[in-house]
Amino acid sequence: MMKQYFDDLVNGIEAKIEADPNSRSPRKVYALEVAKLGSRLYSGEEEIAWCGVTAPFDLLSAMGVTSCFVEFVGAMLASTGMASNFLDEAEQAGFAGDTCAYHKSVIGAARKDMMPVPNFLIATSCPCTGGLAVMENLAHHFKKDLFVLNIPQEETKQSVQYLADQIKEMVEFVTAHTGEKLSDDRLRSAIENTNRTRKIMVDVFKMAMNVPSPANGRLLSNFGIVIALLLGTEAGVEVAEAYRKGFGETLEKGIAGIPDEKIRLLWIQNRIQFKNPMVEILEKEYGASIVSDELNDITWDPIDPEDPYTGMAKRAISIPFNGKGKRRIKHLQEMAKAYRIDGAINPCHWGCRQGTGARGLISKGLGDIDVPVLNLEVDCVDSRNFAEGQLRTRLEAFMEMLESRPSPWAA
Amino acid sequence: MKTEKNHKLGFTCAYTPMAILDAAGFLPFRVLPVSNSPDQAGHLLHDNLCPHVKRVLDRAIEKDLPEDLAGMVFMNSCDAMRRLADAWMEVRPDDKVILLDLPATNERTAIDFFSGELSRLAETLAKWSGSPVTEEKIALSVDKYNELSDLANRLNGFMNEGKLEGSGSRMQELINLATSLPVEEALDLFKTEIVKAESSSPIKNGIPVFIFGNVMPDPEFFSLFESCGVHIAGNDFCTGTRMFSSMPYTKNRSIFIQLSKNILEKPPCARSFDPLKPGGLAENVYEKAKACGARGIIGHTLKFCDPYLARLPMVRDKLQDTDIPLLLLEGDCTLRSIGQQRTRIEAFVEMLR
Ligand code: SF4
Ligand code: SF4
Numbered sequence: 001m002m003k004q005y006f007d008d009l010v011n012g013i014e015a016k017i018e019a020d021p022n023s024r025s026p027r028k029v030y031a032l033e034v035a036k037l038g039s040r041l042y043s044g045e046e047e048i049a050w051c052g053v054t055a056p057f058d059l060l061s062a063m064g065v066t067s068c069f070v071e072f073v074g075a076m077l078a079s080t081g082m083a084s085n086f087l088d089e090a091e092q093a094g095f096a097g098d099t100c101a102y103h104k105s106v107i108g109a110a111r112k113d114m115m116p117v118p119n120f121l122i123a124t125s126c127p128c129t130g131g132l133a134v135m136e137n138l139a140h141h142f143k144k145d146l147f148v149l150n151i152p153q154e155e156t157k158q159s160v161q162y163l164a165d166q167i168k169e170m171v172e173f174v175t176a177h178t179g180e181k182l183s184d185d186r187l188r189s190a191i192e193n194t195n196r197t198r199k200i201m202v203d204v205f206k207m208a209m210n211v212p213s214p215a216n217g218r219l220l221s222n223f224g225i226v227i228a229l230l231l232g233t234e235a236g237v238e239v240a241e242a243y244r245k246g247f248g249e250t251l252e253k254g255i256a257g258i259p260d261e262k263i264r265l266l267w268i269q270n271r272i273q274f275k276n277p278m279v280e281i282l283e284k285e286y287g288a289s290i291v292s293d294e295l296n297d298i299t300w301d302p303i304d305p306e307d308p309y310t311g312m313a314k315r316a317i318s319i320p321f322n323g324k325g326k327r328r329i330k331h332l333q334e335m336a337k338a339y340r341i342d343g344a345i346n347p348c349h350w351g352c353r354q355g356t357g358a359r360g361l362i363s364k365g366l367g368d369i370d371v372p373v374l375n376l377e378v379d380c381v382d383s384r385n386f387a388e389g390q391l392r393t394r395l396e397a398f399m400e401m402l403e404s405r406p407s408p409w410a411a
Numbered sequence: 412m413k414t415e416k417n418h419k420l421g422f423t424c425a426y427t428p429m430a431i432l433d434a435a436g437f438l439p440f441r442v443l444p445v446s447n448s449p450d451q452a453g454h455l456l457h458d459n460l461c462p463h464v465k466r467v468l469d470r471a472i473e474k475d476l477p478e479d480l481a482g483m484v485f486m487n488s489c490d491a492m493r494r495l496a497d498a499w500m501e502v503r504p505d506d507k508v509i510l511l512d513l514p515a516t517n518e519r520t521a522i523d524f525f526s527g528e529l530s531r532l533a534e535t536l537a538k539w540s541g542s543p544v545t546e547e548k549i550a551l552s553v554d555k556y557n558e559l560s561d562l563a564n565r566l567n568g569f570m571n572e573g574k575l576e577g578s579g580s581r582m583q584e585l586i587n588l589a590t591s592l593p594v595e596e597a598l599d600l601f602k603t604e605i606v607k608a609e610s611s612s613p614i615k616n617g618i619p620v621f622i623f624g625n626v627m628p629d630p631e632f633f634s635l636f637e638s639c640g641v642h643i644a645g646n647d648f649c650t651g652t653r654m655f656s657s658m659p660y661t662k663n664r665s666i667f668i669q670l671s672k673n674i675l676e677k678p679p680c681a682r683s684f685d686p687l688k689p690g691g692l693a694e695n696v697y698e699k700a701k702a703c704g705a706r707g708i709i710g711h712t713l714k715f716c717d718p719y720l721a722r723l724p725m726v727r728d729k730l731q732d733t734d735i736p737l738l739l740l741e742g743d744c745t746l747r748s749i750g751q752q753r754t755r756i757e758a759f760v761e762m763l764r
Binding site (some may be wrong): 001009099128153154159166169204325350354357358361 | 454456489493495498501514515516523524533684689715717719725
């Protein structure tokens with residue numbers, strides 16, 4: 001069923017592009033590559049690894065392993081309106097209603113045989129405790145070997161070394177399971193691709209900072225987190241390049257991501273993954289554009305091909321969800337400044353202790369630079385209790401407040 | 412140097428190396444989630460966070476803490492605890508705060524890294540106290556805590572045998588005292604209790620049950636179980652004897668490496684695990700219950716605790732295939748929450764008769 005879904009998606013997008021090459025938008029190129037990844041994961045023909053969010057996907061790809069963080073499956077199930085069944089299944093199996101629905105839906109999918117059986121699993125302690133726990137559960141369920149990457153909280157000489165050593169051990173673990181040694185050439189070429197993608201993404205994000213922005217509420221949604229899955233590959237470079245080209249053209253033509261951009265918004269953490277009218281309400285009714293997402297940023301340096309493990313370790317440690325809340329808040333403040341943000345929306349995804357536990361401090365930190373935050377109470381994956389009316393009311397009040405105040409960046 | 416005004420250091424997690432705090436001249440003080448402070452932490456954190464963390468923060472907000480509390484030593488045990496450390500710094504900006512990074516697994520690399528974290532703790536405490544925290548001083552404190560651990564486990568054994576007067580609630584009282592008194596006083600207290608227990612005759616009224624979970628600091632919790640007909644044949648809580656495990660070491664090797672190994676290899680709570688044995692918590696619970704002759708198992712965990720919530724289904728699955736029935740309860744650190752479950756506990760005990 002899933003294989004069919006992804007194959008249809010791939011064929012559909014390819015057919016559209018072929019029929020009308022002008023329709024080859026950045027988002028289509030992105031969707032196509034993501035669908036191809038899905039199709040490979042479900043093909044039953046490849047070495048598969050289910051992973052945590054901060055695994056080194058470029059290194060795994062250089063080792064011939066098709067890998068993906070499991071939360072991707074949760075998001076995909078939600079976006080296709082299929083999550084509810086799997087959430088029910090997990091809850092019936094005793095997984096508490098209060099836990100993160102990204103994880104719960106994955107557990108449900110695994111129990112209903114809707115997740116391909118992996119060759120092995122690589123857990124990461126970052127971004128969240130729940131993520132580590134779900135990987136232990138999946139390893140138990142699939143009866144497959146598990147490797148854990150403990151991602152230290154802060155970047156120090158020792159912590160980087162610790163993670164770099166673990167990544168080296170991970171390479172041995174992978175070899176022991178696939179029988180394939182890591183080839184220097186493949187690693188080098190993966191790192192080249194990663195660095196190329198990184199460089200293009202820096203340009204893309206810079207372009208998105210323009211006032212008005214070529215970005216809008218859909219173009220870069222989930223981009224920062226999902227592109228990690230394509231790092232190390234030509235596909236990653238191609239997707240990033242499609243955005244650079246697309247944004248370049250938009251800027252050249254003097255047009256914007258939404259017709260009359262009045263309010264610029266920053267989305268905190270992850271998007272609401274199931275179908276919902278938020279972006280449309282924001283754009284159509286208020287001229288408000290989500291010009292950036294918290295994870296749409298490059299927080300790491302290019303990876304040195306002579307010393308790749310150090311660079312990969314620093315990259316994993318650098319993600320904003322890691323470390324002290326203060327660091328995350330500083331990053332959000334910097335983004336708000338760079339993008340001239342008028343207001344931020346924090347969905348406070350139900351069940352995410354990592355994220356929601358920082359709610360008060362994030363509001364305060366952005367408040368300190370005069371950027372108001374709308375804290376919602378929403379489950380980004382589980383649509384079963386989605387209260388659209390309530391959400392609309394909160395959104396309206398927030399937008400009216402933003403409309404009635406000067407931009408924090410005026411003058 | 413130890414000063415009366417500023418000499419307690421708070422901690423909240425059973426993985427905290429109390430001996431290092433003691434060696435630095437501070438009194439390790441477990442900040443328990445027991446307080447009459449109003450619920451306020453949810454505003455700064457989120458309501459959907461474990462009640463342990465929220466109540467501890469409520470205490471900080473309400474200044475319901477010892478006056479001589481100089482600061483806090485947090486362990487990065489889970490997301491909720493990380494967020495507590497963040498919020499603590501906001502609520503009590505003048506406190507000294509350190510957050511140690513605690514790996515979830517215990518391979519060689521993890522032991523090396525955590526050893527570095529312990530040595531960072533010693534250096535930081537030396538700065539805070541103004542006097543060096545040498546390996547020798549740490550070793551002396553480890554000796555004391557090792558003795559305390561042995562005594563705590565002996566006392567717990569007496570409690571399991573029905574020889575401790577006051578039973579479960581007395582045991583919890585003693586543990587709470589031992590994590591707030593100077594270690595020397597705790598040793599004296601435990602020794603006196605042991606003498607008393609040695610000469611008492613066992614009283615076992617209820618059905619033998621193994622109880623486990625995370626945070627259960629209120630002594631009355633245990634009385635409540637016992638009043639439902641439970642005899643606590645074995646127990647494993649992070650506010651119980653899990654705080655006390657012996658740390659053997661030898662003199663000619665780095666104390667930090669040895670402590671690190673001991674801490675990472677001690678019987679884990681749900682937040683740590685062995686990647687070679689996914690679902691190991693279920694095995695541990697079953698084996699401990701079997702070893703103490705329990706006829707049933709009660710798991711009591713806090714709402715919103717990801718480490719436990721995610722692993723309980725594996726415990727449930729495992730026990731389904733065994734002869735030991737399981738009852739799972741969820742609480743919020745208050746006696747009220749567990750009191751509401753009295754009927755379920757009584758029915759479970761009835762079923763075991
Ligand atoms: S939403 Fe939060 S709990 Fe869920 S996967 Fe992401 S970081 Fe983890
Ligand atoms: S009870 Fe659970 S969630 Fe709360 S601090 Fe302990 S491990 Fe973390």
